[in-house]
Amino acid sequence: MRLSTRARVLPLILVVVFLVSLQLTALATQPANDAFYRTWERTERPVSDQVANRTWMWGPVATTGPITEPYLEAPGGYRQIQYFDKTRMEINNPLADPYSLWFVTNGLLAKELITGDVQTGHLTRVQTEPSRSQVAGDRHPDSPTYLTLSHVLDEPTRPEGTLITEQLLIDGDDYELTESDEFEDYNVIAYYHVSETDRTVAEPFWEFMNSTGIVREDGINVRGRLFEDPFFATGFPITAAYWVHVPVGGNWRDVLLQCFERRCLTYTPENPDGWQVEAGNIGRHYHEFRYGRPPDVLECVELNLATTFDLTRITNIGESRAQAIMDHRPFESVDDLQRVPGIGPVTVDRIQDQGLACIVYDPETGKVFHQPR
Numbered sequence: 001m002r003l004s005t006r007a008r009v010l011p012l013i014l015v016v017v018f019l020v021s022l023q024l025t026a027l028a029t030q031p032a033n034d035a036f037y038r039t040w041e042r043t044e045r046p047v048s049d050q051v052a053n054r055t056w057m058w059g060p061v062a063t064t065g066p067i068t069e070p071y072l073e074a075p076g077g078y079r080q081i082q083y084f085d086k087t088r089m090e091i092n093n094p095l096a097d098p099y100s101l102w103f104v105t106n107g108l109l110a111k112e113l114i115t116g117d118v119q120t121g122h123l124t125r126v127q128t129e130p131s132r133s134q135v136a137g138d139r140h141p142d143s144p145t146y147l148t149l150s151h152v153l154d155e156p157t158r159p160e161g162t163l164i165t166e167q168l169l170i171d172g173d174d175y176e177l178t179e180s181d182e183f184e185d186y187n188v189i190a191y192y193h194v195s196e197t198d199r200t201v202a203e204p205f206w207e208f209m210n211s212t213g214i215v216r217e218d219g220i221n222v223r224g225r226l227f228e229d230p231f232f233a234t235g236f237p238i239t240a241a242y243w244v245h246v247p248v249g250g251n252w253r254d255v256l257l258q259c260f261e262r263r264c265l266t267y268t269p270e271n272p273d274g275w276q277v278e279a280g281n282i283g284r285h286y287h288e289f290r291y292g293r294p295p296d297v298l299e300c301v302e303l304n305l306a307t308t309f310d311l312t313r314i315t316n317i318g319e320s321r322a323q324a325i326m327d328h329r330p331f332e333s334v335d336d337l338q339r340v341p342g343i344g345p346v347t348v349d350r351i352q353d354q355g356l357a358c359i360v361y362d363p364e365t366g367k368v369f370h371q372p373r
Contacts, residue, residue: 032066032080032082035103036082040058042216043058043226044056044059053274054274055274055278056279058086058087058089059086059281064083066080068081075093079092087106088107088109088283089105101232109262109285110235110260110282113133113146113285114239115153116128116130116150133285135149135257136257137247137253137255138248138249142170143170143244143247147173148168149239153239157200158190159190160192160193160200161189162190163189165183167183167245180243186254188204190202194237199237200237201258204256205234205241208226208265209226209230209231209233212226233279234263235261237261238259241256242257242258243255243257253270254268254269264280265277265280303331303357304359311325313356314356316350316351317351324340324341325337333359334358
């Protein structure tokens, strides 16, 4: 089967273009709070300290500082999140037990990138186009994108025990599924069926999701399960597993690819032990999808979305004024700051001269302003 899609990816209707200053970005290399740090530390600290030899699940550092994004059921309609190479950490209910497994979650990023269905609350969505970022391999017409995977969401489910020999062939926006006996030697089977999504997890991924190794708990390295729940990091599978032949660092490789709700995993038989199964850089892909740019080129402080700390980087704004700004949201322009007690025309002029404050998102209408105002 072959399907050609030339749909142009449109800007997200609800793109939350929260932009922080370059100075803030340079400092934003650590998890933003204790809960984020505990979640990061458990799997990543042993890798960072080189006492564990395996793929990163979050990334060596955060790629943004703390960000507030609109989420309908969160207190005040906003939740705190932070982006990493491999995913996004989020706290949906700050009043819950901060030590519970699901207090910090990672978003349904793969599902949103593949479907273009952006979650803005438990039951609220905004529809846009799937992402054209590469899921696996170098940038190349033969490398699959999230848009490619959107076309195989309804393909039949493989029964447990089925040998996986199906290849996803890509040529730009065109794709084809074909059986190829050249993959039989890898002896990879569809291993564990998940009834919630009627998909079967490939054996290398299921083994990884249930694997043990060195983890960090209560400040010491111990041996334990990498994931206390096998679906914590990935969510449920939403595609079957397919072989792709793609360039990786300029070298062509056979790679098994399967996407889950939260991440996409790859299995590269030629990789060294510990790195055969890897998580893609979906945090970076999603940040560019939602904000329109990678996380390391952020430019301004968005008045409708910034945290208190971010706001204090604006001239003449201390903590009390920052809190007052948050209390008087939303703003339609930087001039609109004059509604905040203690901020008059002179202060607004100074803020505009600095050029750091901006308005790019209107939470009342979901409209994105393409130029700061």
